[in-house]
Each structure stands twice: as structure tokens, then as C-alpha cells.
Amino acid sequence: MMGNIKDRYAIVGVGESKRSRKSGTTPLHLALDAARAAIEDAGLKATDIDGFMNYNENDSCTSHQLATYLGVRPKYVKDIQGGGASTEMLIADAVSLIESGMLTTVLIYRSMNGSSGTRVGRGYDPDMLQGALSGGSFVIPYGSASPSQWFGMYATRHMHETGITKEHLGHVCLSFYEHAQRNPNAFLHGKPLTMEEYLATPDISSPFNIHDSCLELDEGNAIIVTSEEKAKDCTSRPVYIMGMSARQCHPHTHYWNDIDQVASDYVAQEVYENAGVTPEDIDVASIYDCFSWVVLRQLEAYGFAKRGEVGEFVAQGNLKIGGKLPTNTAGGMLSEGYTHGMNNALEIVRQLRHDYKGTDRQVEDCKIGICTGWAGPDIAGAMILRN
Amino acid sequence: MKHVTTAYQKPIPLKDHDNKPYWDAADKHQLALQKCDDCQSYAQPPGPSCAKCGSQHVSWENFGDDIKATVYSYVVSHRPFLPGFQDELPTIIALAQLDDVPEVKIMGNILHCEEKDVEIGLPIQMTWVDITEDRALPQWIPVTN
Numbered sequence A: 001m002m003g004n005i006k007d008r009y010a011i012v013g014v015g016e017s018k019r020s021r022k023s024g025t026t027p028l029h030l031a032l033d034a035a036r037a038a039i040e041d042a043g044l045k046a047t048d049i050d051g052f053m054n055y056n057e058n059d060s061c062t063s064h065q066l067a068t069y070l071g072v073r074p075k076y077v078k079d080i081q082g083g084g085a086s087t088e089m090l091i092a093d094a095v096s097l098i099e100s101g102m103l104t105t106v107l108i109y110r111s112m113n114g115s116s117g118t119r120v121g122r123g124y125d126p127d128m129l130q131g132a133l134s135g136g137s138f139v140i141p142y143g144s145a146s147p148s149q150w151f152g153m154y155a156t157r158h159m160h161e162t163g164i165t166k167e168h169l170g171h172v173c174l175s176f177y178e179h180a181q182r183n184p185n186a187f188l189h190g191k192p193l194t195m196e197e198y199l200a201t202p203d204i205s206s207p208f209n210i211h212d213s214c215l216e217l218d219e220g221n222a223i224i225v226t227s228e229e230k231a232k233d234c235t236s237r238p239v240y241i242m243g244m245s246a247r248q249c250h251p252h253t254h255y256w257n258d259i260d261q262v263a264s265d266y267v268a269q270e271v272y273e274n275a276g277v278t279p280e281d282i283d284v285a286s287i288y289d290c291f292s293w294v295v296l297r298q299l300e301a302y303g304f305a306k307r308g309e310v311g312e313f314v315a316q317g318n319l320k321i322g323g324k325l326p327t328n329t330a331g332g333m334l335s336e337g338y339t340h341g342m343n344n345a346l347e348i349v350r351q352l353r354h355d356y357k358g359t360d361r362q363v364e365d366c367k368i369g370i371c372t373g374w375a376g377p378d379i380a381g382a383m384i385l386r387n
Numbered sequence B: 001m002k003h004v005t006t007a008y009q010k011p012i013p014l015k016d017h018d019n020k021p022y023w024d025a026a027d028k029h030q031l032a033l034q035k036c037d038d039c040q041s042y043a044q045p046p047g048p049s050c051a052k053c054g055s056q057h058v059s060w061e062n063f064g065d066d067i068k069a070t071v072y073s074y075v076v077s078h079r080p081f082l083p084g085f086q087d088e089l090p091t092i093i094a095l096a097q098l099d100d101v102p103e104v105k106i107m108g109n110i111l112h113c114e115e116k117d118v119e120i121g122l123p124i125q126m127t128w129v130d131i132t133e134d135r136a137l138p139q140w141i142p143v144t145n
């Protein structure tokens, strides 16, 4: 179905604001910084952009505000509530709107004071949560109110069935922390992690300790999507979209009743089919990493290692640069930054453009990359890109 | 005047249009489950129609008060994410797989259980804790012989 858009749309600009624990400014300022950086990266003028989109959790600025202060009167704005996998969904929406002829170039952003402002998953009213979550009254009264606890329930069972150990979770963290040491913009740059330290860190909620959990930071990220023809007007090297599967769901309305499958299992089949490639063709990956285990479960779902062999795959160092599947090469959400996945999307674009050529950060000669999103076990998306 | 010094601090399950029969049964220390009359599957949590086949023909079945299960999965939480849990750490949150209806899994805390003793497959049974004058919360305890 998506064959007709294959390689006809491209990501032509990426940019980010400063990241910190306390920005001292508003999400609008962070979004403007990210958007200006992405526009400059693409070699475009702000007025070349006619569509603006963002995802948020009522913690950001609107697309209309952003466009206004870039000096642009947009033809189209869209603000959705969402976290993980929203980057992929909005890119798919942008492609559809450009394909329909309504728009030519779309800027997508995520901007948040995720540390100094509203913190994801904290301080919600318990009664609100019971109503807001599907089946919330069966979960909240038992103290389960954090994604670490919801996803941990999946993790404990999956680890039991597949032989994944705490040490395997540690290998995910160590691989990404190692990447962060090469990235001066990573929040945990200068803070390497050893297995000994990792294993000595007490759990917050089993099987996860602080290293297994993503950062909480203030930052803004932006991505610009346009058509293949329009990409020729840009100064950046275009990264083409080979295939997408934007927003698949777990098959049942309430996911705690079935913790044995995840939405990513359904995304994988479709994204490879649309892109016309197989897992063996992927040179570099950005895998959504809100928690370490989420990476392991997706490695299985996307076919990078067989069920039961995923732990060994990461223990062999395959997620590191030089491994079989260099993953989250800027440090990921565990150690670079956290914008509900968009920072991982920025990195895969930079890798495929060979922006790091000549340094120890570049995945040499990489041609094809995958970027996955995970809103939860219930909702996921992915895209496959090439240079 | 009534004393409220030991008021229950934790969230109390909210009854709604679809889950009311479950919580009404729980208040009487019993388990009730929603069942699809067409495809015969049980739904936990219950919903406005069957999530397996979409049928609107759903009814409720009472399972009484002798409910046995095993631990399907669990987490041990060392931090309170909600009010009322700060004094009972660590909290064991488990998904219980019912012996009689294995397709049904019910979340709950395992009470009277040490962190080191919880494991997948642990036999547990449902118990009910009276949390207010008219509300009771289904919970789990290890089966003791």
C-alpha cells in the first residue's frame, strides 16, 4: 500500500535546542531554537514551511505560536496529545498531506520542560488516572501508576520466558552510555557507567533502576519533511523515507490482560514490507528506549535477534558502534536526551547523512536505518530511512 | 461523631458504567467476571462490549469467594507513586492468572509475602480487604498448606 511513496519523501532538516535540567525559559523558546536550527540545517527559509505539527502532553507551545514567532503564516497546524511513536505518526501525516498537494514542506517538533516543568508520569491525580487509563480502576488502586511499573510487568514475564537477565538490561544501558561519552551534547557525557556500578544500583521498581529509565530534561527538537523534488532545493543531504508503519495497536483494548504481545510485533512486519527490506539490510538503528527492556523487546519484535537470543545479542556488544546493529548512537533517551523519541530520530538522520564522517561516532558507510517508536506495549510505530 | 483518624489514603476503585458489577461483587467479597455470550470469552477488565469479537451480548458470572491463581508476572516497587503506599514499601504488584479461567489475569498486591518469596508460578488466593465502610478491595495472599 505504501509502495507508491517509497523514496519520494525525505527528511531534509534536523535541529535541537540546548538540553538541561532547568532551561530557565519556556517551551516556545526551546521550540523556536530547535526550529531555527532545523531550518538552517536544511538551507531553507522559515517561509518555505507551510505546515507545522507537534505532539505534547499539555506541556508545550502550539504550532500556531511557533509559526507566528518564526514570522510565518502557516497553511496548516496540528497539535496532538501523544508521547512515543508520535514522531513517526506525524511524519506519516506530513507525507500524506504533501502527497495530497495541500502542503509542500512540514516542520514537526517536540518541545518540553520535561525536568523543570511538567514531569511525565508524575503528580497526576489518582482519580483522574483511573478514568484516563483504559481499565484504570483495576490498576491504580494497587499502586501501579508509573510506566516503569506498567512496562515492568511485561518485562518480568518476558525475562522469565526468554532468559534475559538483569545483566542483559545492563548491557543495553552500558552500550548507550558509551555512545554518550562520544557525544558532547549528551546529558550524561562525562558520566560513564560500569557493569559493577549498574548492578549495585538499587531498583526503583523491579526490574528497573535509575539507569534503566530514560532521562527527564528540558529540550526542544525539530524535523523538516518535504518531497523528493523540493529536497533538491535544500543544502542538506536528503534522507529518504523507504517505508513507515505509523501507529499500530496491540490487539485488545486493555493491554495488561495480555502482556505476551506488544504493538511493535505488528509494526515490524508492515514496516519491512513497505520499505522492501529485511532486518539484515539495516545498518544503524534508533530504538525507542524509555526503559532498557523496551529495547530488548523491540530487538525481538523487529527480528534483529531471535526470541531467547536477544540477551546474548546485546551482551556481545552488538548495539555498540562496530557491532552488528549500532543503536542509539548519540546515547538514546537513557543517556543523551529525552523528547519522547524525537532525539533518536534526529540521530539516525545524522548517521545516514554521514555527518560524523572521520570521527569515532560515525557508523561507517551506513546506508539504511530504522527508527522505532513505542508509546507503550499498546501503541507503536517505525520508519525505515536511507541515504 | 465518627473518628476518621485512620482514613484510607490509597486510591479507591471508581465504579463506572462498565465495571460496576465487578466492584459491587468485590464489596460482597466475591469475584464476578464479564463473559461474552457469543464467543464465550471472559473479559478482565470488563468493557462496553466484547473486545475479542465485538459482540454486545455480554453478561456477568459469579465465581464466589474461593479464587485460586498463580503469579503470572510481578514488579516489586520501592517507591510510592501514589498516596498511601509510602508506609508499605516495598509493594508487590502482581498479575494473577486464575486457575479456573487462565485467560483472565487480575492485577493486585500480594499481601503477607516477602519480596524474596515472590516468583512467577507462586500459588496465591484472593482475599478481600475492607477499605471503607462499604467498599472492599480484592487482594492476593500466598496459598499456605
Ligand SMILES: [Zn+2]
Binding pocket: B036, B037, B038, B039, B040, B041, B050, B051, B052, B053, B054, B055
Ligand atoms: Zn465475544
